[in-house]
Amino acid sequence: MESYIGKIKEISERLLNDGTVECVVGFRKGTVALTNEPCMITKASDVQDLVWDENCRLNLANYLTGRKEKIAVIAKGCDSRNIVNHIIENKISREQLVIIGVPCKGMVDKNNPEVLQANCATCLHRNPVIYDELCADLVEEQKEVDRYEDVRKIEAMETQDKWAFFEDLLTGCTRCYACKNACPLCYCPTCFVDESQPQWIGKGTDPIDIRTYHFLRAYHCAGRCTDCGACEAACPQNIKMRHFTKKLEKDCNELYGWEAGLTVDQRPPLDSFKVDDPDKFIM
Amino acid sequence: MKVIKIDKNIWAGGIDSLRSGYRLFGPVMQGDAHEYKELTSDETPDMAYTNTRLSPKSVVFPQSEPMFTYSLDENNPEHHILKDAPKDYSPRAVIGMRPCDAKALSLVRMNFDTEEYRDPFWMNSYDATTFVGLACDSPCETCFCTSAGCGPYHEEGFDVLLSDCGDAYEAKALTEKGEKLLAAAGWTAEGDASVFEPKKAEAEAKIVCKVESSNLRGKNSLDLYDAPFWKELSFACINCGTCTYACPTCWCFDIQDENKGTEGVRMRNWDSCMTSLFTLHGSGHNPRDQKHQRFRQRFMHKLKYFVDKYDKGLMCVGCGRCVQQCPANIDIRTICNKMNGYEAAS
Amino acid sequence: MQNPYKAYPVRIDDIQVATADKTLRTFKFVFLNPEDEEKFSYHVGQFAELSIPGQGEIPIGIASSPSEKGFVMFTVFRTGKVTSHLHNMKVGDIMGLRGPLGNWYPIENLEGKNIVIIGAGFAFTTLRSTIKYLLEPENRKRYGRLDVIYGARNPGMILYKDELVEWEKRDDINLNLTVDGTDDPDWKYHTGFVPTITETQAPQGDDDTYAILCGPPMMLKFTKPVLDKLGYQADHIFMSLENRMKCGIGMCGRCNIGKELVCKDGPVFTLDKLNEMPEEDQ
Amino acid sequence: MKNLMEHMGVEPGRLQFSWISSAESTKFVDVVTKVTESVKALGPNTNYVKKSGAKG
Numbered sequence: 033m034e035s036y037i038g039k040i041k042e043i044s045e046r047l048l049n050d051g052t053v054e055c056v057v058g059f060r061k062g063t064v065a066l067t068n069e070p071c072m073i074t075k076a077s078d079v080q081d082l083v084w085d086e087n088c089r090l091n092l093a094n095y096l097t098g099r100k101e102k103i104a105v106i107a108k109g110c111d112s113r114n115i116v117n118h119i120i121e122n123k124i125s126r127e128q129l130v131i132i133g134v135p136c137k138g139m140v141d142k143n144n145p146e147v148l149q150a151n152c153a154t155c156l157h158r159n160p161v162i163y164d165e166l167c168a169d170l171v172e173e174q175k176e177v178d179r180y181e182d183v184r185k186i187e188a189m190e191t192q193d194k195w196a197f198f199e200d201l202l203t204g205c206t207r208c209y210a211c212k213n214a215c216p217l218c219y220c221p222t223c224f225v226d227e228s229q230p231q232w233i234g235k236g237t238d239p240i241d242i243r244t245y246h247f248l249r250a251y252h253c254a255g256r257c258t259d260c261g262a263c264e265a266a267c268p269q270n271i272k273m274r275h276f277t278k279k280l281e282k283d284c285n286e287l288y289g290w291e292a293g294l295t296v297d298q299r300p301p302l303d304s305f306k307v308d309d310p311d312k313f314i315m
Numbered sequence: 316m317k318v319i320k321i322d323k324n325i326w327a328g329g330i331d332s333l334r335s336g337y338r339l340f341g342p343v344m345q346g347d348a349h350e351y352k353e354l355t356s357d358e359t360p361d362m363a364y365t366n367t368r369l370s371p372k373s374v375v376f377p378q379s380e381p382m383f384t385y386s387l388d389e390n391n392p393e394h395h396i397l398k399d400a401p402k403d404y405s406p407r408a409v410i411g412m413r414p415c416d417a418k419a420l421s422l423v424r425m426n427f428d429t430e431e432y433r434d435p436f437w438m439n440s441y442d443a444t445t446f447v448g449l450a451c452d453s454p455c456e457t458c459f460c461t462s463a464g465c466g467p468y469h470e471e472g473f474d475v476l477l478s479d480c481g482d483a484y485e486a487k488a489l490t491e492k493g494e495k496l497l498a499a500a501g502w503t504a505e506g507d508a509s510v511f512e513p514k515k516a517e518a519e520a521k522i523v524c525k526v527e528s529s530n531l532r533g534k535n536s537l538d539l540y541d542a543p544f545w546k547e548l549s550f551a552c553i554n555c556g557t558c559t560y561a562c563p564t565c566w567c568f569d570i571q572d573e574n575k576g577t578e579g580v581r582m583r584n585w586d587s588c589m590t591s592l593f594t595l596h597g598s599g600h601n602p603r604d605q606k607h608q609r610f611r612q613r614f615m616h617k618l619k620y621f622v623d624k625y626d627k628g629l630m631c632v633g634c635g636r637c638v639q640q641c642p643a644n645i646d647i648r649t650i651c652n653k654m655n656g657y658e659a660a661s
Numbered sequence: 662m663q664n665p666y667k668a669y670p671v672r673i674d675d676i677q678v679a680t681a682d683k684t685l686r687t688f689k690f691v692f693l694n695p696e697d698e699e700k701f702s703y704h705v706g707q708f709a710e711l712s713i714p715g716q717g718e719i720p721i722g723i724a725s726s727p728s729e730k731g732f733v734m735f736t737v738f739r740t741g742k743v744t745s746h747l748h749n750m751k752v753g754d755i756m757g758l759r760g761p762l763g764n765w766y767p768i769e770n771l772e773g774k775n776i777v778i779i780g781a782g783f784a785f786t787t788l789r790s791t792i793k794y795l796l797e798p799e800n801r802k803r804y805g806r807l808d809v810i811y812g813a814r815n816p817g818m819i820l821y822k823d824e825l826v827e828w829e830k831r832d833d834i835n836l837n838l839t840v841d842g843t844d845d846p847d848w849k850y851h852t853g854f855v856p857t858i859t860e861t862q863a864p865q866g867d868d869d870t871y872a873i874l875c876g877p878p879m880m881l882k883f884t885k886p887v888l889d890k891l892g893y894q895a896d897h898i899f900m901s902l903e904n905r906m907k908c909g910i911g912m913c914g915r916c917n918i919g920k921e922l923v924c925k926d927g928p929v930f931t932l933d934k935l936n937e938m939p940e941e942d943q
Numbered sequence: 944m945k946n947l948m949e950h951m952g953v954e955p956g957r958l959q960f961s962w963i964s965s966a967e968s969t970k971f972v973d974v975v976t977k978v979t980e981s982v983k984a985l986g987p988n989t990n991y992v993k994k995s996g997a998k999g
Binding site for chain 1: 347590638640643
């Protein structure tokens, strides 16, 4: 994917020079191995700073929330899906954006550059779903990947084993909130964890509070999560919190035939009602 | 100052001897990384660790800690009156701590031990602890301790400093507390004090990453505060608490009451200047409502306010944890250099 | 040394609704252990943490004067979790009081000087404490002219009305009350914002005249240039600030402005000092 | 909601949903009885309960 960067710079420079946009949101070279830093370029002469490689894990849609100016944004498949979410949820308007699409071949695992990041390995939408410019030819989408293998493994467990699995999963969580802050879906002005009237959740490190935080946050992402993996990429403790969101993603897919962020023309399932919505969970 | 040689074949035995007199804490493998924790009776500290994700500050300053208990039951004659939470301040020891983390605690101590007030929770834990350091012979690439008033053989804050000499440790007892611990472990063989200097020089030479901070003291705080770079530098920051929780010199905390039925605990929990709730007024006004304001606060505090307030250098020991763990690659080294080099337009 | 986080147990002795809209109540607390009152010896302008086990703590300026014995008084605006709970508590309920905290208006250094007290809104509490103290016969004679300018949104929001009426009758205090606006035909005082009234009513600044200010950020911001115009020197102006606080003793780290901690190095700063501190909000 | 709760190890039956109109009094009684019985059968919740405050 390193070869994309020439084209990305060329497009960015043109957009800045002709005044189409005021800034370009992309990545610049990081100061430590296997990391790049999201950046905003406002001068055409600075486009040289832009980079693109397998370490652009964060989701750049997260940096668009509520912005007012005209922006060019570099978007891999998942970023573009979150941009679609943002447009549906009125966090940014389509007219403000020039989307520079990146046909993505997957990010590498931040701890092991030999393998793809877990969500990338099973990604079905590597190509941007919405874009104005492309920095390369579209790539072939992966086929015959089993997206929900992990979910089914847990589904097959006994209740107590499930409980223990998640207990173990969350060990080490310090509630630094990197996962929710890296998540483009988590833009609420006041997160439920910060509410005091009522206070939904204790603020300490009790495992119950930690679990409540993670699963409630996951619910808030139901039908919206694109499995971009930014949460896991951001976690300093390497917690695999996608085990929560994947289950919801699978259910949304199976119950409503829904995948988040594919089109701006359809309302998400938790935001709409159909007479044939499944209701097996209602007794 | 006494130097004791500890043959590695008597190391584990010595640790076992310490268990009766001390609660032991040390680095052990937890999942995919080393972390400090209280050792169970069958655990020994893993001295081969490189660096822990979280610092051992939690030994004296746990992330969540009860301060008081109370009863809300009006039939209880002492209802709504704060009672001291049960605490264990019996002797404890941290085995295998890095010099940067020990220096960090001595910096943090200045916050908790002041002329006017003494924080009893932090101070009692600190006073109860014997700190046994392990000098750092193979630093990480993000380490910049030698630029932050510290170093791989820095002794500040330790009671004992160990240097790994292959099949033995040379242990330098730096305080009476340290001597007492060595004796309690049964380590008595006379050591060789001369190994420390050359090993120190060798280790320091390995730290190639340098950060410039010499100008910070002389800068005008308002100039730095108003410097034009804060918005740009903070762009990538997602305002999570990773850096503040990983940082050995971050001490901010929150106080919360947690009730269960009619019983409750007043707790204190680590807090982070990165969150907007940290400074939100009751009126809804927030002096640090925006990301770059919180970002600026963190770096100004570490690299300027602290420097001015105590004249003890930076509130950073160069451990590199924030650099390694930041999800958005915010790098204190870059920011420190930038602040250090900043000249306000006159 | 006393654990600085531990609150003295107190009993609520009196609760009065303080404003027409009932968003403020004035509480009088009595110490359960009489010796604690001794330990809680305070100066005008200090604050304390009202500590309600099960709810939390809130930093509130002390409204009673050190010269008033047997109780400590606070006027509290209902806004968050703790203050809402406090507003629902009854006389006789037990809670805690932690302090006194912070520095104070340095009136002991101002003997023989003229003092102008300027306040607005709920922040009048510590100023009430100051005025009450200054008006004690043994204190009043130690100071020169005493001017007070106090503004509220409307007549119903004025705190301590009965006392103000009494003070107005005296000739050793020049009391200027103002409201932002009112349709009350009986309102016989000023109408207008505090900075405007200050401009016309406050005495000229000179070496012997000091101003003490406490109020919302906007009022402070716009009163500063007025005092400057009237000739007040920056080191003759004392301002009491507020910030979110938890510990109240300079340890928890959130209330700083630059290297100063509002809870411990403040809340009272001279304008001189404030000018050296960053203006947060930018 | 129910699915993820059960997925993370909360026993099936601890969280139940129903839709009852204000006119459906018999259904209400029916559902309440059923829920009560099934929850009694599960016994007290032991997993999703805070054990205590953090240790010092």
